[in-house]
Each structure stands twice: as structure tokens, then as C-alpha cells.
Amino acid sequence: MSTLRIGWIGCGTHANEMLLPQLTRFEARIAALCDVDAGKLAATAARFGVAPADTTPDWRQLLARTDLDAVAIAAGPAAHFEIGMAAVARRLPVFIEKPPAPSAAEARQLAAAAAAAGVPVVVGFMKRYSTANRIAANLIHAGEFGRPASFLGQYMTAPTYFSGDPDYTGFYLHHCVHYFDLVPHLMGEVASVASRRHELAPGKLLLHVDFRFASGGIGTLVVGTHQSRGTPMEWWQVMADHRRVEVRNVHEVRYYRNPPFKFGDAAASLHDGEDTLVWEPNLTAAANEDHKGYFALLADFLAAVRGEPVSVPTAADGARAMALLEQALANQA
CATH class of the missing domain: 3.40.50.720 (NAD(P)-binding Rossmann-like Domain)
Known part of the structure; x- marks a missing residue:
């Protein structure tokens, strides 16, 4: 090559x-x-x-x-x-x-x-390429997941990150735009989108973005500039009928199915195909992982x-x- x-x-x-x-x-x-x-x-x-x-x-x-x-x-x-x-x-x-x-x-x-x-x-x-997001997207797009019914997520940042940007243009173009790609990548064509705004103080903006999808599904994305960058600030979930998948802090995937209650079952165990699956990377071998997706x-x-x-x-x-x-x-x- x-x-x-x-x-x-x-x-x-x-x-x-x-x-x-x-x-x-x-x-x-x-x-x-x-x-x-x-x-x-x-x-x-x-x-x-x-x-x-x-x-x-x-x-x-x-x-x-x-x-x-x-x-x-x-x-x-x-x-x-x-x-x-x-x-x-x-x-x-x-x-x-x-x-x-x-x-x-x-x-x-x-x-x-x-x-x-x-x-x-x-x-x-x-964001499409983060290992956790790719795993979750593949689950969503697989036949067994069914039609996605809803998206719920948050992607925050801190006021200091765009402090020289009083009209929030940089926040919109460099931060928010990621999820205006990721959400339709996960959920399909967007039929309409709107937002609700709350400015806590100059430089501290909160937006709740409301999606309606061509499939009939709905979604809410929370973005803002009023959280500490020293804490996890990113999380999303897609739900279908009796199934949902979550990605936490771009490194943990949880896939929930429809298991029966375990109480009263003397032989209770974990079963492939119905119980929850969890994936997270081996952070002691970080060179072999691609959390951010670059x-x-x-x-x-x-x-x-x-x-x-x-x-x-x-x-x-x-x-x-x-x-x-x-x-x-x-x-x-």
C-alpha cells in the first residue's frame, strides 16, 4: 500500500x-x-x-x-x-x-x-465513530431492535469554553452541530425541529431541542453552556418497543431488552437474547480504544x-x- x-x-x-x-x-x-x-x-x-x-x-x-x-x-x-x-x-x-x-x-x-x-x-x-456510539448505532439499525420511537440525550459544555463568543455562534457551530448529525444518523429523517431557550446568565445558555421524525418518532436533545467540563456531560438513549440502548460518557453501552422478573425463580440466571448487555472499554489499554472516534x-x-x-x-x-x-x-x- x-x-x-x-x-x-x-x-x-x-x-x-x-x-x-x-x-x-x-x-x-x-x-x-x-x-x-x-x-x-x-x-x-x-x-x-x-x-x-x-x-x-x-x-x-x-x-x-x-x-x-x-x-x-x-x-x-x-x-x-x-x-x-x-x-x-x-x-x-x-x-x-x-x-x-x-x-x-x-x-x-x-x-x-x-x-x-x-x-x-x-x-x-x-461522534458517529466513537466506539460506544458505533456499537449502539449498529444495535439500533439491526432488525431485532425494531423502529426507534424516541431519542433523549444531553451534550453539555462549560461557559469558559466559548467565553469569547457572546452570541453563542461558536457553541452552535462547534458543539451543537455534532448532534444535528448524530441524531438523524440514529433515528432517520427529521420531519421538523424546534427549540426552547433559557439563558441563566450571560454566557450560560440552555437549549431543549425538540425533534419529530418522519418515522413518527420523537426526540429531545438538551445542550447548554452551564456545566463543569470536569464532570461527564454526554449521554443519550434511543428507545423502541420493549428495547432501549444507552451510551454514557462516550464509553459505556447498555442494551436493555424485555426479560421476565427474576423473583420466585429458583433457577434465575442471565440469558442471552433477553437480559441486559453492557459494554465498556478496557481503559488500561487505552491505545487500543477510540473513545472519541478520530x-x-x-x-x-x-x-x-x-x-x-x-x-x-x-x-x-x-x-x-x-x-x-x-x-x-x-x-x-
Whole structure:
């Protein structure tokens, strides 16, 4: 298998701590590196072994190279859209961190361009790829689970995380958008969405998002900026008829079926097919786990670059998530 040559744009904390360390585990190398901040560019190049000659502050110069197999962008919504469009025009496969654009309209434009060019654009919705979420989603989509009837979940953060963002735009685009991809991934097509808002104090926002699904199912998502990041802040549950699956803190899966009561049964035991199943990772071997999902997400991106058939979150999925987010905010009480 030949080593893929990646042009990487964006050398911030997220790229350095979450994305690039995972990329180095594959048959891929950073052939070109770009950031407008000279200090971040030099530090990232030194950390990941990129020669100074292969660094540039100008993404247009990076895209002009003829030795790249793909481009990855982690530089903010406006850059994601502008550079993504240019990369698609160059017919280069693209990985774009979420959100793919500042607005649903621009995200749809990017999706249309990718479809017309036949270029894979993979959006960084890593929530689909978290090991626990993948297990739970596979249970939900299996025939025995039945039609999902409801979604209930919470995905919180702290006021300090978006403290420089008084209108909550960053909270919506960088935090909330994850679940506007994950919820329809689990539950199917969304028929309508609205939200209820409560601002406890400046910088401390609570939203209850109400979903109705084309299947007839319903859902509630709680998101907000008023919880400590030092505590578990993420949990979700999907229920069907006499079945439900839960994911707690992105690492524990519980699958509940319809067991009989155990009292009065002298031979009471646990039975496959009816009693509760629980999965959690071996945290003493953390290098072999993928709690957040970035490793599996990048694996699928690189497979898409090689032309292998993989199911990935596409630019069209990004446009859908952005549209649902905007609808929820527009239909707000």
C-alpha cells in the first residue's frame, strides 16, 4: 500500500492534539503544511517532521502543488468552505472538520460542487465513530431492535469554553452541530425541529431541542453552556418497543431488552437474547480504544481517498446538519 500524501491546513490545538496524532498511525504523511500563524506552523512542522520547505502560510500555494493525494482542513467554518470549494475544483479529496461552512446555504453549495465533481468530501462528525456510539448505532439499525420511537440525550459544555463568543455562534457551530448529525444518523429523517431557550446568565445558555421524525418518532436533545467540563456531560438513549440502548460518557453501552422478573425463580440466571448487555472499554489499554472516534474517522477518510467503498459523513450530511441547526434556532421559544 503506497503512502498517501496529505496537504494539511490548520495547525491549532485541535489539529495538534486530536487529528494529526491519529493521522500518523496510518500509511500517510503530511506532504505540505499550512497555517497563517508562523509560530504554530513552525511548531507543528517540527512536531510532525515536516520540512520547512513544505510549509506555507498561503493555502492557495499548498493547493497549487501537484504531489498531493488529498487535503485536510481544520481552520474554522469560513476557511472550511472557501478552501473546500477550491480543493474540490482541483479534484482533490477533502477532509473538513465540522462545521463544513458558516451556513447551511454554503454547506449545500459545497455538497453540490462535490457531487458534480465526483470528489469525496468527508466531514469530521466523529461522534458517529466513537466506539460506544458505533456499537449502539449498529444495535439500533439491526432488525431485532425494531423502529426507534424516541431519542433523549444531553451534550453539555462549560461557559469558559466559548467565553469569547457572546452570541453563542461558536457553541452552535462547534458543539451543537455534532448532534444535528448524530441524531438523524440514529433515528432517520427529521420531519421538523424546534427549540426552547433559557439563558441563566450571560454566557450560560440552555437549549431543549425538540425533534419529530418522519418515522413518527420523537426526540429531545438538551445542550447548554452551564456545566463543569470536569464532570461527564454526554449521554443519550434511543428507545423502541420493549428495547432501549444507552451510551454514557462516550464509553459505556447498555442494551436493555424485555426479560421476565427474576423473583420466585429458583433457577434465575442471565440469558442471552433477553437480559441486559453492557459494554465498556478496557481503559488500561487505552491505545487500543477510540473513545472519541478520530482514529476510525480518519481511517475511513483515507480509504475514501484510495477509492475504497466506505460509508462516511459527506458534505451532504454536513449540509443537512447545518440546516437542522438553523431550523432549530429559527423555531425557538
